[in-house]
Amino acid sequence: xxxxxxxxxxxxxxxxxxxxxxxxxxxxxxxxxxxxxxxxxxxxxxxxxxxxxxxxxxxxxxxxxxxxxxxxxxxxxxxxxxxxxxxxxxxxxxxxxxxxxxxxxxxxxxxxxxxxxxxxxxxxxxxxxxxxxxxxxxxxxxxxxxxxxxxxxxxxxxxxxxxxxxxxxxxxxxxxxxxxxxxxxxxxxxxxxxxxxxxxxxxxxxxxxxxxxxxxxxxxxxxxxxxxxxxxxxxxxxxxxxxxxxxxxxxxxxxxxxxxxxxxxxxxxxxxxxxxxxxxxxxxxxxxxxxxxxxxxxxxxxxxxxxxxxxxxxxxxxxxxxxxxxxxxxxxxxxxxxxxxxxxxxxxxxxxxxxxxxxxxxxxxxxxxxxxxxxxxxxxxxxxxxxxxxxxxxxxxxxxxxxxxxxxxxxxxxxxxxxxxxxxxxxxxxxxxxxxxxxxxxxxxxxxxxxxxxxxxxxxxxxxxxxxxxxxxxxxxxxxxxxxxxxxxxxxxxxxxxxxxxxxxxxxxxxxxxxxxxxxxxxxxxxxxxxxxxxxxxxxxxxxxxxxxxxxxxxxxxxxxxxxxxxxxxxxxxxxxxxxxxxxxxxxxxxxxxxxxxxxxxxxxxxxxxxxxxxxxxxxxxxxxxxxxxxxxxxxxxxxxxxxxxxxxx
Numbered sequence: 311x312x313x314x315x316x317x318x319x320x321x322x323x324x325x326x327x328x329x330x331x332x333x334x335x336x337x338x339x340x341x342x343x344x345x346x347x348x349x350x351x352x353x354x355x356x357x358x359x360x361x362x363x364x365x366x367x368x369x370x371x372x373x374x375x376x377x378x379x380x381x382x383x384x385x386x387x388x389x390x391x392x393x394x395x396x397x398x399x400x401x402x403x404x405x406x407x408x409x410x411x412x413x414x415x416x417x418x419x420x421x422x423x424x425x426x427x428x429x430x431x432x433x434x435x436x437x438x439x440x441x442x443x444x445x446x447x448x449x450x451x452x453x454x455x456x457x458x459x460x461x462x463x464x465x466x467x468x469x470x471x472x473x474x475x476x477x478x479x480x481x482x483x484x485x486x487x488x489x490x491x492x493x494x495x496x497x498x499x500x501x502x503x504x505x506x507x508x509x510x511x512x513x514x515x516x517x518x519x520x521x522x523x524x525x526x527x528x529x530x531x532x533x534x535x536x537x538x539x540x541x542x543x544x545x546x547x548x549x550x551x552x553x554x555x556x557x558x559x560x561x562x563x564x565x566x567x568x569x570x571x572x573x574x575x576x577x578x579x580x581x582x583x584x585x586x587x588x589x590x591x592x593x594x595x596x597x598x599x600x601x602x603x604x605x606x607x608x609x610x611x612x613x614x615x616x617x618x619x620x621x622x623x624x625x626x627x628x629x630x631x632x633x634x635x636x637x638x639x640x641x642x643x644x645x646x647x648x649x650x651x652x653x654x655x656x657x658x659x660x661x662x663x664x665x666x667x668x669x670x671x672x673x674x675x676x677x678x679x680x681x682x683x684x685x686x687x688x689x690x691x692x693x694x695x696x697x698x699x700x701x702x703x704x705x706x707x708x709x710x711x712x713x714x715x716x717x718x719x720x721x722x723x724x725x726x727x728x729x730x731x732x733x734x735x736x737x738x739x740x741x742x743x744x745x746x747x748x749x750x751x752x753x754x755x756x757x758x759x760x761x762x763x764x765x766x767x768x769x770x771x772x773x774x775x776x777x778x779x780x781x782x783x784x785x786x787x788x789x790x791x792x793x794x795x796x797x798x799x800x801x802x803x804x805x806x807x808x809x810x811x812x813x814x815x816x817x818x819x820x821x822x823x824x825x826x827x828x829x830x831x832x833x834x835x836x837x838x839x840x841x842x843x844x845x846x847x848x849x850x851x852x853x854x855x856x857x858x859x860x861x862x863x864x865x866x867x868x869x870x871x872x873x874x875x876x877x878x879x880x881x882x883x884x885x886x887x888x889x890x891x892x893x894x895x896x897x898x899x900x901x902x903x904x905x906x907x908x909x910x911x912x913x914x915x916x917x918x919x920x921x922x923x924x925x926x927x928x929x930x931x932x933x934x935x936x937x938x939x940x941x942x943x944x945x946x947x948x949x950x951x952x953x954x955x956x957x958x959x960x
Contacts, residue, residue, distance in 0.1 A: 322560025324552070327458050328447040330562035332553040333503065335465035336515050338440055339549075340500030341404065342469035344411055345433070346776075347477025347493040349376075349662055350769040354670070355486050358730040360417045365895035369663050373888020374610040375426050376659065378600055380881035381614055382434025384621055387442070387874030389435070393574050393585055396439035396446075397567030402593065403436030404501035411494035415487040427601030431593050438873045440504075443567045445861030445869065456858045460787045463854040467776035467783070468549060469496070472522065472542055478769030479529050483697045485737050508561040512554050519550035531697065531764030532677045538773065545780055614885055621875045628868060639944035640863040643803075644872060646941060648879040650806050651856055653930050655883035656890070657813055657923045658845060661772060663891035668820070668916040670768035671726055672909050674832045676713045678760035686752045693748045695736040697765060701746075710748045713760035716830050716908035719750065723908045774839055778846035786850045802859050802945065803938035805851045807931045812848030814927030816841040817920045824917030831909030863945065893919050 322329040352375075355361070356368035363371070390399040410428030413421050444462050448455045473493070481489020499518050503511055523543030530536045569575060575586040583591070603610040622645070629641035669675070682691075693710040710732065714724050735745045752759075793799040800808065823837025856876065864872040896912050906912070 324556040324559060326454050327461065328563075329556045329560040330447055330566065331444065331458055331461065332556040333508075333511055333562050334440060334444055335462060335549070336511075336553055337400075337500045337504040338462065339465040339469035340496045340503060340518075341407070341436060341440075342466045343473045343476075344407065344469075344493040344495075344497035344500065345429075345473075346470040346772070347473035347481075347496065348411060348414060348429070348490060350474040350478040350772045351481045351486060351489050353663055353666055354482065354769060358727075358734070359486050361419065361422065365667065366892045369888045369891040369895065370607045371604060372663055373885050373891070374604045374607045375430065376662070376884035376888070377614050377881040378430045378603060378610055379433045380437075380877045380879075380884055381617055382430055382600075383438040383877035384434075384617065384871070384874035386434035386436070387438040388871050389589055390439045390442070391570065391868065391871055393569065393589055394435075395567055395569035395572075396442050398569075398586070399435040399439040400443070400567070401501060401505055402590065403432040403434065403439070404497060404504065406432030406593065406597075407436060408432075408494055408497040408501065411490055411497055414490035415494070417487070423601040423605045424597065426604045427597040427599070430600045430604070431597050435593070438877055439567065441857055442861070442869060442873055443562070445858075446566050447563070455862065456790070456855070457787055459858040459861075460783060460854045463857070464780060464783045465549070467779040468542075468545060469776075471773045471776035471780060472526070472546070474770045474773040475526060475535075475539060475542060476522070476529065478772065479535075479767055482767040482769055483529075504562075508557055511561065512557050515550050515553050515557075519546045523547050532766060534677070535764075535766060535770070538770075538777065541777075611885060614881055618878060618882060621878050625872065625875060628865070633865065636946045637865050639946060641865075641872075643941050643944045644860060644863055644876075646937070647803065647806055647856065647859065648876060650810065650930060650934050651852065651876070652879040652883050652886075653927070654806075654810055654813060654848070654852055655880050656886045657817065657927055658849065659884055659887035660891060660920075660923070661775065661845075663888060664894040664916060664919065665820070666768060666772065667894070668833075669771050669838060671715070671906065671912055672824070672827070672831055672833050672916060673768075673771075673835055673838050674712070675766045675768060675771075675835065676709075676711050676760060676762045676764070677766075678713055678763040679708060680761050682752055682756050682759040682761065684754075684757055687754050687757065689752055691750045691752060691761070693750050693761075695732045695746055695748055697733075697767075699746070704746055707747065709762035709765060710750070711760075711762040711765040713762055714750065716910060717756050717759055718753065725908065726906045728905075771838060771842070774842035775846050775849070778843050779850060782847060782850060783854075786847075801938060801942040801947075802855055803934060803941040805855050807934040807938060809848040809850075809852030810927050810931035810934065812844050812851065814924045814931065816844035816848065817924040817927065819844060821917050821921040821924060824913050824920070827913055829910070831911070831913040833913075890919065890923070 324332065353368050353372055356363040356371060357365065386399055386403065390396045394402070406428050410425045410432060413425035413428065416422075441462075444458060445455070448458060473496070477489040477492045477496075480492060499514070503514055506514060523546050526539040526543055527536060530539055575584065577585045579585055579588055603613065625641055625645060629638045629645075633641060692707055694704045694707040695710050696704075697709060699705050710729065712726075712729070715726060715729070716723050718724070732745075732748060735741060738745070790799055819837055819841035823833040823841070826837075827833045857873075860873050860876050861869055894916050896907055896915055
């Protein structure tokens with residue numbers, strides 16, 4: 311088998327980076343498009359769709375799913391290390407995930423959980439191993455490695471930015487199954503990009519980028535949405551053109567991602583099944599198991615705790631008993647920073663749950679055409695229910711929207727669950743004309759009430775974080791390079807502490823927005839965006855640096871396993887994030903607890919939790935900053951080659 315180079319990068323580089331990086335960029339971009347497209351819709355699908363779950367039940371299902379999604383990469387990394395190799399694992403994972411997204415288009419509870427099971431298993435094979443392949447493209451000690459991971463991270467976030475804009479908008483506007491269908495297409499494109507011959511990959515990258523960039527501007531209702539889509543389209547086309555040129559100089563090297571011991575693939579277990587076939591069968595058999603674990607919630611937590619304990623014990627065993635001094639110190643650094651990464655993502659992962667519902671219920675997302683005046687009092691205003699209609703007469707009517715939440719109608723406050731039910735009925739196949747219009751009776755207390763305009767779906771705001779990463783990602787890379795050239799670059803632990811501090815400030819922005827909300831309990835969208843911006847700059851200090859650190863500090867014999875453990879820490883984050891989110895639970899469509907209260911009653915529920923998170927993140931940042939000098943020494947940055955360092959310090 312052809313081996314990876316140890317002293318130089320592979321032939322064919324672009325801007326000093328291996329040409330194969332750009333194939334991986336697009337494969338991961340489309341995979342993240344599919345994952346975050348589904349994630350943007352998941353809680354809303356459970357509460358507003360046919361399942362009818364309340365807030366807390368949806369949060370617990372979401373937490374079980376996301377924790378298992380990040381737990382399985384630990385096993386996927388091990389199986390790639392010891393049997394399949396990273397390349398085969400990526401293909402297997404991508405196909406399983408595509409099947410999961412496709413199954414989500416079926417409105418059936420059993421199929422729903424089966425889909426989540428497929429996504430969990432598929433992500434376990436895909437996620438750690440494509441990151442590992444990126445690391446293998448660079449020789450040991452390469453100063454380009456961090457920059458390569460930042461570029462790769464931008465691919466992740468380009469996909470994550472497009473998915474709420476495309477899948478989220480289409481799913482909330484036209485029907486859930488359409489959004490999940492687009493996520494399926496994205497995953498299949500990602501797999502095809504990874505496995506296709508180089509010339510076909512070039513055509514695939516250009517064609518899909520062009521089609522997506524052209525389609526996005528048609529799916530919008532406001533100038534802000536149009537601007538976001540034009541920016542994303544320009545970024546996508548630019549990346550596609552760079553990748554097209556880069557792939558003229560080569561693709562993913564044949565040796566990248568191959569099994570460490572190819573003979574294990576054909577090794578028979580008990581004289582019956584080949585080892586690789588056994589892995590494939592095991593993956594399929596595990597799908598219903600994970601589906602059941604998500605549905606039941608609690609067993610998933612116990613398995614997660616047991617897996618975490620075993621993973622930690624294994625790494626510590628390797629560090630204490632099988633590693634020389636430098637390897638041992640470096641593994642200790644990885645474990646300690648895993649803990650602080652766990653804290654970061656526990657708070658950050660509120661984005662898919664409590665922050666998502668806060669955005670839906672308490673952030674003003676409507677660009678209104680006008681406000682109700684005294685002349686409207688006593689009249690009935692006809693409003694269209696569906697956000698997108700083809701009938702010109704309906705299109706001329708003001709949209710029944712978030713602007714009406716909390717106002718009295720029919721003797722009770724108009725609520726989010728009523729709005730959701732009306733929209734579901736309007737989108738139903740064969741819906742009568744009466745379902746398309748709502749007659750709103752105006753009274754004197756409603757003077758000043760906004761009449762939409764265009765309403766930006768709440769799921770779209772999950773694009774804010776990856777959008778900011780696209781804007782600031784290269785600036786941070788340049789900043790670290792500029793500081794490094796002058797000997798001022800912060801160490802990895804200091805960057806982590808800066809990340810936690812900025813995360814806390816982001817939640818403080820949410821809390822302050824709640825303090826200055828209007829009398830109806832609606833928060834200005836600017837506070838939401840400021841919070842996302844601060845969380846993003848914090849993420850840029852931590853996440854890409856963390857991925858690079860794992861591949862740099864881990865012994866070569868267990869790099870995929872440690873990468874899996876790194877994602878396992880995120881699994882714990884997702885579980886604890888869902889428990890924190892339940893502190894904001896206020897009911898839900900079809901909930902036993904009752905209807906969703908008006909915005910004025912949910913405002914402080916969210917604000918108080920966000921304030922507590924801000925304080926906790928700030929304390930964690932201070933503690934890590936104090937530990938940074940010790941952790942920096944243990945990284946032994948003066949030694950590039952781990953194996954040489956181990957021998958040197960024995």
